[in-house]
Amino acid sequence: MIRKFKSSDLATILGIEKEAFPKSPYNRFIFLYYAHIYPDSFLVSLYKDPETGLKKIGGYIIFYPQGHIVSIAVDPAYRRRGIGTELVEEVLKRTKGTARVEVRESNEVAKKFYTQLGFTLQTVIPEYYGDEDALVMVRNRYE
Ligand SMILES: CC(C)(COP(=O)(O)OP(=O)(O)OC[C@H]1O[C@@H](n2cnc3c(N)ncnc32)[C@H](O)[C@@H]1OP(=O)(O)O)[C@@H](O)C(=O)NCCC(=O)NCCS
Known part of the structure; x- marks a missing residue:
């Protein structure tokens, strides 16, 4: 399931970001900036953990509305399960x-x-x- 970013997602997103881009992770201000200027173009994917049944944030994508992808990252624990593909396909759906x-x-x-x-x-x-x-x-x- 994909939905818009909420500020309560921030801590999880920052954790995913640090693991995905250890050399130059975005900080909280950058994420909040994008959420403010492009609230419809900052999306998170909710992933249902098969073991616990709980929904967790699997990854995020930020893009400019015309389709320029700014950043995408998936939690290392949930990679190779189609989450990244789902996020990019959501962008492509919106940009034809x-x-x-x-x-x-x-x-x-x-x-x-x-x-x-x-x-x-x-x-x-x-x-x-x-x-x-x-x-x-x-x-x-x-x-
Ligand atoms: C790139 C990234 C977003 C992919 O997310 P993901 O959810 O694991 O991707 P998917 O499961 O949708 O993978 C789709 C396809 O991409 C390719 N792919 C993904 N990860 C791969 C890997 N580690 N090795 C080789 N191919 C890979 C495969 O073709 C895969 O299809 P398959 O699993 O059927 O073989 C994720 O690896 C990530 O967060 N990387 C760190 C951050 C980053 O580099 N972001 C992109 C910056 S431009």
Whole structure:
């Protein structure tokens, strides 16, 4: 199940973020900023733990309304269960299939993930991350 971010999700999201991006995690102010300016484009996925039956936040996605993905992360404990795919597909549903994302050149998992979702390499932005180039991956006609 996917729903909009609520401020009570913040602690869990910050935990997921630290594990997903240990070198440069977003802080609480960045998350609250996006929740404020794009409340409809900051989504969380609720995952029902098969062992406990409890619903937990499995991951989040932030995107600009036209389909530019700002960030996505899934709790390491719940990866490879389709949560990331579900979140990106929700974006694609809202943008009629069009999206764009920057990916660290070394992030092999993300490159495979987006390729599997139909994204292709559009261009490379040198030193986008300071220490590394970004691959711009797009789906459909994103300019
Ligand atoms: C990238 C990420 C969001 C994927 O989330 P996820 O919920 O595990 O992804 P899914 O289960 O929907 O995987 C879909 C497909 O992506 C590919 N994929 C996902 N994780 C993979 C891995 N560790 N190794 C290889 N392929 C992988 C596979 O093709 C997978 O399909 P399969 O499981 O049927 O083989 C997650 O790994 C993550 O949070 N990574 C850290 C943060 C990050 O790098 N974000 C992207 C920045 S641009």
